Structures are given as structure tokens and as C-alpha cells.
Amino acid sequence: MSDSFKPxxxxxxxxxxxxxxSPLREAILTRLFLHVSGELSDFFDARLKEYGLNYTTWTSLVVLYSSPQRRLLPSELSVFINTSRTHCTRIADELVDKRWVERVASESDRRQTYLQLTAAGIAFVEQLQPQRREQYRQLWSSFSLEEQNQLDALLRKMLALLES
Known part of the structure; x- marks a missing residue:
């Protein structure tokens, strides 16, 4: 067991x-899961800090990059990154400040404003994406394909239970 989890x-x-x-095994598994989640966030955030980003803001850029016309409504982005609309607004503000995203009025409905990836945002995603891919490979390299599939199935089972 990892030293960071022993306490x-x-x-x-x-x-x-x-x-x-007391449900000892269940309590340990739950806390271990939360502990791993925190460590996973730290692992990915560490390499993003130099750009003033974290995993959520980076994911927002990638989701916009992969979207048609490289734009989404803030409500659509909030669904993709699994966060509240309020938090999504803060993320959008941060990305607009960095000039990677701009707000663009909808051509068909003046009440709607899209979050649109800028040319600088596109270039940034394309520049950083190879490093991010390598980070994923590094993380999962010690797991066999069978182990990855087992973990995938178990996590989906837990998610289905939590969402029911």
C-alpha cells in the first residue's frame, strides 16, 4: 500500500x-478511491500549472476543440465537463482572459452566446496535446489491457449505482 494512504x-x-x-472494507475502499482521485488530479494538474490551467480548464479547451465549429453553448460545456453552469462561467472567464476562448453571439438567437475557441486556443491545444497523450500512456503503462478493462467495468458499475 502506498505510504500516502497508510495514515x-x-x-x-x-x-x-x-x-x-463498522464496514471496514467498504470504508477503506471508499477512502482509497477518494485518495486516488486526489492524487490523479495532482498528477494531471502538475504539468498544467505552468500554463495557469488545471485538468478541468484543460478538458474544457479539448471539448471545445473537438466540437463542431470549435464552439459550444456554456450549458453544453457544463454537461461535458460535469460541472455547474456557474462554475462553467468561471472557467469560461478564465479562458477568455487567456485569449484562448471568446464569447460569440448566436446568429440565430441573440439571447445565446457561444464559447468559441480562438486561433490561439486551437494552436495551444495542438501544441500541448502530444504531452497530454504521453501523460495518459505513462499513467496506464503498468496496467495490462485486461486490468484496464476490469477497472473500466467496475467504475461504470459504481457510476451506474451512484446515478440510480
């Missing part, structure tokens, strides 16, 4: 020994 595991085990009927 949590010790604390959970101590609590379980003091409270009869």
Missing part, C-alpha cells in the same frame, strides 16, 4: 475497532 487506513481501522459493526 487514512490506520485511522479507519482504529475507528472500526472502536465501533462494532
Amino acid at each position: 487514512y487506513e490506520s485511522a479507519i481501522t482504529a475507528i472500526a475497532s472502536q465501533i462494532p459493526g
Whole structure:
């Protein structure tokens, strides 16, 4: 077990020994999952910090890059990046400030404003994408294809349970 998780595991085990009927295994798995999630965020964010980004803002750029005409409504982007519309507005503001995104009025409905990737935003995504691909390869290189498929199935099972 990783040294960074040992304090949590010790604390959970101590609590379980003091409270009869505690779901020790489930508590450890849940905390381990949350711990891994935090470490995963740190892993990806570390290489983005030099650009003033984090995984969510980077994902927003990639989603816009892959969208038709390289633009989306803020409400559409919030669905793709699984965040609130309010948080999506803050992300958009940040990307507009960096000149990677601009707000463009809809031609068909003046009430709607699109988030449009700029030429600088397109160039930035294309410049950084090879590094990001390598980071994914590095992360998953010690897992066999079978292990990756098992983890995929288990995570989808958990997600379905949480969403039901």
C-alpha cells in the first residue's frame, strides 16, 4: 500500500475497532478511491500549472476543440465537463482572459452566446496535446489491457449505482 494512504487506513481501522459493526472494507475502499482521485488530479494538474490551467480548464479547451465549429453553448460545456453552469462561467472567464476562448453571439438567437475557441486556443491545444497523450500512456503503462478493462467495468458499475 502506498505510504500516502497508510495514515487514512490506520485511522479507519482504529475507528472500526472502536465501533462494532463498522464496514471496514467498504470504508477503506471508499477512502482509497477518494485518495486516488486526489492524487490523479495532482498528477494531471502538475504539468498544467505552468500554463495557469488545471485538468478541468484543460478538458474544457479539448471539448471545445473537438466540437463542431470549435464552439459550444456554456450549458453544453457544463454537461461535458460535469460541472455547474456557474462554475462553467468561471472557467469560461478564465479562458477568455487567456485569449484562448471568446464569447460569440448566436446568429440565430441573440439571447445565446457561444464559447468559441480562438486561433490561439486551437494552436495551444495542438501544441500541448502530444504531452497530454504521453501523460495518459505513462499513467496506464503498468496496467495490462485486461486490468484496464476490469477497472473500466467496475467504475461504470459504481457510476451506474451512484446515478440510480
